[in-house]
Amino acid sequence: MSKNIVILISGGGSNMAAIVRAARQQDWAGRHGIRVAAVLSNRQDAAGLAFAREQGIATEVLDHKTYPSREAFDAALAQAIIAHDPALVVLAGFMRILTPAFVERFAGRLLNIHPSLLPAFTGLDTHQRAIDAGCRFAGCTVHEVTAELDVGPILDQAVVPVLPGDTAQALAARVLTQEHVIYPRAVLAHLLRNQ
Numbered sequence: 110m111s112k113n114i115v116i117l118i119s120g121g122g123s124n125m126a127a128i129v130r131a132a133r134q135q136d137w138a139g140r141h142g143i144r145v146a147a148v149l150s151n152r153q154d155a156a157g158l159a160f161a162r163e164q165g166i167a168t169e170v171l172d173h174k175t176y177p178s179r180e181a182f183d184a185a186l187a188q189a190i191i192a193h194d195p196a197l198v199v200l201a202g203f204m205r206i207l208t209p210a211f212v213e214r215f216a217g218r219l220l221n222i223h224p225s226l227l228p229a230f231t232g233l234d235t236h237q238r239a240i241d242a243g244c245r246f247a248g249c250t251v252h253e254v255t256a257e258l259d260v261g262p263i264l265d266q267a268v269v270p271v272l273p274g275d276t277a278q279a280l281a282a283r284v285l286t287q288e289h290v291i292y293p294r295a296v297l298a299h300l301l302r303n304q
């Protein structure tokens with residue numbers, strides 16, 4: 110059975126890189142037969158693509174702007190993913206809302222990381238909203254993806270303090286360091302649980 114991971118990114122790809130590094134450092138391939146098979150992006154300029162290529166990982170860009178509808182893009186994306194026979198599809202800063210048909214197709218093997226302590230602060234601008242709400246703590250959540258945005262069974266979380274005078278940028282950077290800890294861990298745990 111396949112233990113391939115396909116990772117979807119739109120930008121910097123630091124979570125993707127954290128997963129790739131963890132896989133290498135912990136020898137996921139040798140110990141568990143797990144490998145990152147491909148990194149796909151909806152943006153040609155996603156900085157993370159260069160890292161993935163350097164690691165010898167297959168990459169592909171599907172520019173959502175060149176498709177006539179969200180459904181058409183998601184159908185093409187699904188085909189590109191399936192070509193890599195994935196056991197798990199990992200959203201890592203993939204900034205597209207997915208159609209219910211896409212989510213249904215990968216149900217149970219589609220993970221996301223969100224930069225808040227879900228169920229608080231779904232959607233965008235999470236760090237500023239946490240600061241504005243006077244939160245003392247913020248964090249990140251790995252969850253299974255369902256048709257509802259940023260909602261689904263929670264697999265892992267990490268907490269960071271919100272410090273006096275924090276900017277959204279400072280808080281985002283603090284949260285991101287924890288994303289890089291919990292996402293590789295949650296990906297491995299999910300694959301080992303479902304093998």
Ligand code: GRF
Binds near residue numbers: 120
């Ligand atoms: C992360 O904060 C992630 O939680 C959010 O977008 C950011 C992506 O960062 N969805 P990167 O592309 O993994 O560096």
